[in-house]
Amino acid sequence: MSEHDYRPKSKVGQWFNDRLPLLTLANHLTDYPTPKNLNYWWTFGGILTFCLITQIVTGLTLAMHYIAHADMAFESVEHIMRDVNYGWLIRYIHANGASMFFLAVYIHIFRSLFYGSYKSPREIIWILGIIIYLLMMAAAFMGYVLPWGQMSFWGATVITNLFSAIPLVGEGIVTWLWGGYSVDNPTLTRFFTLHYLIPFLILGLVVLHIWALHVPGNNNPVGIDIKKPSKDTVPFHPYIVIKDGFALLMFMIVFAFFVFYAPNILGHADNYIEANPMVTPAHIVPEWYLLPFYAILRSVPDKLLGVVAMLSAILILAVLPWLDTSKIRSAVFRPLYRQFYWILVADVLILGYVGAMPAEGLYLLIARVATAYYFLHFLVILPVLGFKEKTLPVPLSITEPVLAGSPNLAAARNKESKLE
């Protein structure tokens, strides 16, 4: 490996690098051989890093002005919106940034599902990703509680009450979580503390996630192992840096549109009403990114089983590398999986939709069917497909992403020989 041969040019650089090989690390990151056929779905890793840093920076700034107290939290948020210089900008970036973060993470996860990025040898990257995703949900949920509006308060009440479903110790756990006998000031202060802590845990896990990625290298749209470095790869810098940068800018335009022109469209109006333990909102709904799981929770008539179903819906992803029995990674060469993949996407969108609706009548029926299908996909369809599916022939290298014998192949080879 060339990176181990790296030696800084200057004497000072060598002296430093022999003691702490940061320059070797920087060299590894810039030279990191990346498959050259990565499409734009692969740019979301960089976008997510941007989202995390944005949330941390804006969050730190907000924390300088926010007051974590049940009597003052709502007012302090209004203080930020009105009297802190550009407080409205920082808060709207932070609030919409959470939505943008989840939008990007869902695309990132579904990209992985399509191209089989979770399969051997990338299981650890995938599992780290699922842990990050779980922590993101915890951070987002607790963050939504901090403005202490009606949806904050009642959302916190509903979600913490889920723990009461645990037999025997459930009630005790809920009291322990609340720090009292209802959601109140002690709940708010601990949520604030944890909301502040979790992003740094995520940051640490992101480092591990990227480290684990850099061992086997990126998967790619063709889904085959590639030699690296080779003519199938390009160095991370400048090729991937500029491409990720371009995609990030496109993403930022969408982000900016929400922040400047529709800053409250993704939130719920009730959260501009100060928390009132005596008045329950007509519909308690979580933020949009949690709706599919909320739908699964409510589709099960039994409380405990509902909680189990909701948690399983997330944890099942962690064992996905072993549920998917197909040796072929990319859905490009799996005609049947490709169809089931899109059905799953539709299924999750439907779950999200019914999650926002009252759990009754037709909506409840749809939620139940969609929940059943969600588990069917992972527990039955995926394992069986691996044995039954007739996959398409896979090319030997990504410079030959076309089937042998096709006229395109000759053209592709021609181009290559010119390059060499």
Next chain:
Amino acid sequence: MKNLFKLFSIIIIIIASNSYSFAAEKVEYLKTDWSFKGLFGKFDRASLQRGYQVYTEVCASCHSMKYLSYRNLAEPGGPEFSEAQAKAIAASFEVTDGPNSDGEMFTRPGKLSDKFVMPYDNVKAAQAANGGAYPPDMSVLVKARGGGVDYIYSLLQGYEQAPSNVSLDDGVYYNKYMYGNKIRMAAPLSDGLVEYGDGTNATVEQMSKDVTTFLMWSAEPHLEARHQMGFKAIVYLIILTILVYFSMKKIWSRVESEV
């Protein structure tokens, strides 16, 4: 590039399919042309000043606005009363201050730095004076209601004779835009209720529009600054994106691969 368009259409579908607007019961609100909507939306200064007049002469007898200060009335992007006008407005209110060196509370004329004086001392007093219903604080009211400005604008004009199948208790009124159609607030506006200094005809429709504009500003005092900065930020991002796109094309032209 094709992929990118696909991607953004999917983003829009996801957002649209999860929009809470589906969750609300569909009522067609009255529409009017709000000057503050759109890329360059700004408040109509005269309308804000009239709206403040409606608020202070009508709404303020029951509804507080506890997050606003009198100084806000003279700040850029708002009604932009002159500082002298704002001072005079503040001075027309009695503010309780203290304790003084004798330990006594005392009243004095309001100052720019004072918060809007509240009509009631506390929520209980407000409820007691209003048949048990609490008139909500109006500071962020338009953001706290699903239909936003259109809802408030419609509600103010939505009072009707109750249909024969609806029975109303004492002190409850029928409003076709209110959630559940029953409201504890009597119709607050009637033609000619206030006398506008600028000669505008004070119809219910006009007052509704003015006071709703004022409430939009009170909920989003930095809306104009936000729109202005947003336009600049997005234009900047688009130009930068185009430049980066061509740089990317140039860099990737060194290898046989599509971007």
